[in-house]
Amino acid sequence: MIRSDAPVLLEIRDLRASVEEQPILKGVSLTIRAGEIHAVMGRNGSGKSTLSKVLAGHPAYRVIGGSVLYRGEDLLALEPEQRARIGLFLGFQYPVEIPGVSNLEFLRVATNARRQQQGHDELDTFAFEDLVHERLKVVQMDPAFLERSVNEGFSGGEKKRNEILQMALLEPLVAILDETDSGLDIDALRIVAGGVNHLASADNATLLITHYQRLLDVITPDYVHVMAAGRILRTGGKELALELEESGYDWVDAEIERLEATLAPGIALEVG
Amino acid sequence: MPAAPMTSAATVGDLVSQPYRYGFVTDIETEKIAKGLSEDVVRLISSKKEEPAFLLDFRLRAYRQWLQMEEPDWAAIGHPPIDYQNIIYYAAPKQQAKKASLDEVDPKLLETFEKLGIPLSEQKRLSNVAVDAVFDSVSIATTYKEKLAEHGVIFCSISEAVKDHAELIERYLGTVVPSNDNYFAALNSAVFSDGSFVFIPKGVACPMDLSTYFRINSGDTGQFERTLIVAEAGASVSYLEGCTAPMFDTNQLHAAVVELVTLEDASIKYSTVQNWYAGDENGVGGIYNFVTKRGQCRGDRSHISWTQVETGSAITWKYPSCVLQGADSIGEFYSVALTNNRQQADTGTKMIHVGPRTRSTIVSKGISAGHSSNSYRGLVQIGPKAVGARNYSQCDSMLIGDQAAANTYPYIRSQQPDARIEHEASTCRMSADQLFYLQSRGIGFEEAVSMMVSGFCRDVFNQLPMEFAAEADKLLALKLEGSVG
Numbered sequence: 148m149i150r151s152d153a154p155v156l157l158e159i160r161d162l163r164a165s166v167e168e169q170p171i172l173k174g175v176s177l178t179i180r181a182g183e184i185h186a187v188m189g190r191n192g193s194g195k196s197t198l199s200k201v202l203a204g205h206p207a208y209r210v211i212g213g214s215v216l217y218r219g220e221d222l223l224a225l226e227p228e229q230r231a232r233i234g235l236f237l238g239f240q241y242p243v244e245i246p247g248v249s250n251l252e253f254l255r256v257a258t259n260a261r262r263q264q265q266g267h268d269e270l271d272t273f274a275f276e277d278l279v280h281e282r283l284k285v286v287q288m289d290p291a292f293l294e295r296s297v298n299e300g301f302s303g304g305e306k307k308r309n310e311i312l313q314m315a316l317l318e319p320l321v322a323i324l325d326e327t328d329s330g331l332d333i334d335a336l337r338i339v340a341g342g343v344n345h346l347a348s349a350d351n352a353t354l355l356i357t358h359y360q361r362l363l364d365v366i367t368p369d370y371v372h373v374m375a376a377g378r379i380l381r382t383g384g385k386e387l388a389l390e391l392e393e394s395g396y397d398w399v400d401a402e403i404e405r406l407e408a409t410l411a412p413g414i415a416l417e418v419g
Numbered sequence: 420m421p422a423a424p425m426t427s428a429a430t431v432g433d434l435v436s437q438p439y440r441y442g443f444v445t446d447i448e449t450e451k452i453a454k455g456l457s458e459d460v461v462r463l464i465s466s467k468k469e470e471p472a473f474l475l476d477f478r479l480r481a482y483r484q485w486l487q488m489e490e491p492d493w494a495a496i497g498h499p500p501i502d503y504q505n506i507i508y509y510a511a512p513k514q515q516a517k518k519a520s521l522d523e524v525d526p527k528l529l530e531t532f533e534k535l536g537i538p539l540s541e542q543k544r545l546s547n548v549a550v551d552a553v554f555d556s557v558s559i560a561t562t563y564k565e566k567l568a569e570h571g572v573i574f575c576s577i578s579e580a581v582k583d584h585a586e587l588i589e590r591y592l593g594t595v596v597p598s599n600d601n602y603f604a605a606l607n608s609a610v611f612s613d614g615s616f617v618f619i620p621k622g623v624a625c626p627m628d629l630s631t632y633f634r635i636n637s638g639d640t641g642q643f644e645r646t647l648i649v650a651e652a653g654a655s656v657s658y659l660e661g662c663t664a665p666m667f668d669t670n671q672l673h674a675a676v677v678e679l680v681t682l683e684d685a686s687i688k689y690s691t692v693q694n695w696y697a698g699d700e701n702g703v704g705g706i707y708n709f710v711t712k713r714g715q716c717r718g719d720r721s722h723i724s725w726t727q728v729e730t731g732s733a734i735t736w737k738y739p740s741c742v743l744q745g746a747d748s749i750g751e752f753y754s755v756a757l758t759n760n761r762q763q764a765d766t767g768t769k770m771i772h773v774g775p776r777t778r779s780t781i782v783s784k785g786i787s788a789g790h791s792s793n794s795y796r797g798l799v800q801i802g803p804k805a806v807g808a809r810n811y812s813q814c815d816s817m818l819i820g821d822q823a824a825a826n827t828y829p830y831i832r833s834q835q836p837d838a839r840i841e842h843e844a845s846t847c848r849m850s851a852d853q854l855f856y857l858q859s860r861g862i863g864f865e866e867a868v869s870m871m872v873s874g875f876c877r878d879v880f881n882q883l884p885m886e887f888a889a890e891a892d893k894l895l896a897l898k899l900e901g902s903v904g
């Protein structure tokens with residue numbers, strides 16, 4: 148839902164970042180307002196996953212230029228846990244397994260960290276159980292998963308549901324979902340997408356990072372951005388995704404060649 | 420702009436290098452004998468403690484055996500040679516002679532234990548645990564002695580027991596760990612200073628947990644404590660042991676012997692939280708911890724359980740063991756060993772199955788950080804008469820950073836074809852991605868490390884008595900993070 152007077156939640160300006168001295172993001176700019184759903188599409192290696200990791204504060208990525216404001220605050224100055232507490236959420240493409248740490252306990256500690264930031268009381272074990280059972284319905288998840296270790300032995304689909312369950316508990320203002328559709332069969336995709344749609348409101352925003360149109364068939368974006376070689380090449384409405392589906396990414400290569408030619412000699416853009 | 424990127428390993432490294440909280444020295448006048456070891460020194464120790472002849476003979480025999488023995492070199496540890504003539508074998512705070520009441524104990528000593536979190540005075544002492552406090556070579560005070568005596572339970576320092584219960588000491592001392600068992604046991608048998616004695620008479624379930632707290636204070640003194648716990652038929656007790664030492668840039672030798680005996684249907688649960696000074700980040704200073712702990716399930720259906728949380732010492736060489744003699748007896752070993760910086764630990768257990776249908780369980784969790792080395796070494800031996808014996812062993816290692824080492828040396832010897840022995844081992848690394856995952860959900864870095872470590876150790880912590888489990892959790896957190904404490 149686009150409302151030009153909605154508050155800006157995330158303002159990314161000319162963001163540049165590298166991993167192991169290798170520049171990956173080469174000037175990304177993007178403004179996200181409350182109520183909006185954005186989709187960033189692009190091929191493997193275009194930098195779209197890096198964008199999500201940099202926003203969440205992964206220590207392996209180094210910001211070398213640009214800025215990110217989260218509701219006017221310098222996001223990049225914050226530790227990853229602080230970013231989460233103020234309402235930024237990253238749904239992982241490959242959620243890791245953490246043996247020995249109970250999923251329920253993990254969810255409770257995370258939820259309370261967020262609540263504390265918002266000035267709410269901590270939820271005790273009982274209050275939290277009530278909340279988690281209510282939120283389980285969003286992703287139609289079996290309560291048995293609460294008793295297991297975090298993601299340990301979960302199938303791909305179960306891991307993704309657990310991600311959306313976390314999102315449902317943390318109630319983020321900006322949710323970045325990195326390839327949430329990958330590895331999901333059509334039923335699981337529908338459940339996960341249903342959860343995302345259910346959680347989207349006029350007050351929050353969603354940034355979907357995806358390869359494929361199929362996620363956008365079930366979650367309708369307000370904006371579609373095409374990313375390549377570490378920058379956003381084109382921005383359009385939901386029809387841009389359909390166009391990509393039809394014509395593929397070939398035009399992207401031409402665009403990059405054109406861009407490269409306009410750059411000072413000696414600076415090359417890698418197409419990943 | 421964000422701060423320069425940190426690899427998680429480096430950050431965890433910063434966390435694990437927390438200062439040692441118990442490194443203070445108590446300034447107290449101490450009576451020490453001259454450095455060095457000889458037959459005269461053994462006699463001197465025995466006479467200072469006014470011991471009966473049988474004990475002097477025991478010490479002298481051990482000393483002569485020790486002279487014939489050589490320091491073992493099979494463990495995965497390394498250290499410069501120990502100069503046994505450069506150690507003081509007896510040190511005691513002056514004022515000597517055990518006091519009838521706590522009011523007469525030097526307030527400095529009471530203060531020391533209070534600082535260590537072990538208040539001894541009537542008003543402040545722990546309400547559900549009786550404590551024997553050992554300072555260098557002597558026991559300072561034992562709480563709740565009278566109350567325990569009402570149940571027939573004897574809980575006192577071993578020096579007192581030698582005087583007041585000589586017949587029990589003579590009957591049991593050295594029967595589980597013979598004086599020539601190994602080099603360090605022989606040394607201990609010759610020069611042991613103090614430690615605790617526990618006797619639970621037939622049919623009595625000890626009404627409270629018993630605990631001994633060992634404190635090394637002197638810089639050049641060795642500590643050689645000796646503990647003996649006997650549970651008669653149908654008796655049971657839960658015993659806890661804690662230890663700390665000041666920070667010195669020299670190494671102190673700690674060579675203890677602990678013997679446990681259970682008769683028919685008796686059970687002893689022995690828990691240790693070891694937090695001796697571990698040396699600095701370059702491996703200077705710290706305690707050399709060479710300990711022999713063994714329990715003997717003499718009676719049928721008796722039960723001995725060792726739980727240890729080893730976090731301190733420059734070197735740990737320790738294999739709490741069970742000799743399962745009685746039919747259907749049970750031995751258990753639950754261990755968490757954390758090493759950091761240059762610490763070296765070679766620890767594990769021996770389960771010796773002698774009687775039929777004996778069962779043993781081994782759960783070992785090793786956590787290695789920094790440049791440390793952490794080895795599990797365990798023996799499961801099934802004798803020819805141990806029909807239907809069973810063992811289950813699980814050895815897990817967690818590596819933090821990429822400089823630490825973890826080794827597992829399981830030895831299995833079975834002379835009984837129908838014995839069932841299962842062994843599982845795993846190694847994992849605490850990864851930057853796991854930590855980031857927890858952080859990205861609002862959980863602080865330190866809490867994330869702590870959650871993962873606690874999760875890894877849960878099977879062992881579940882075995883600790885309640886107060887100790889909390890303490891162990893805190894201790895690991897302290898070793899692994901900055902904010903706690």
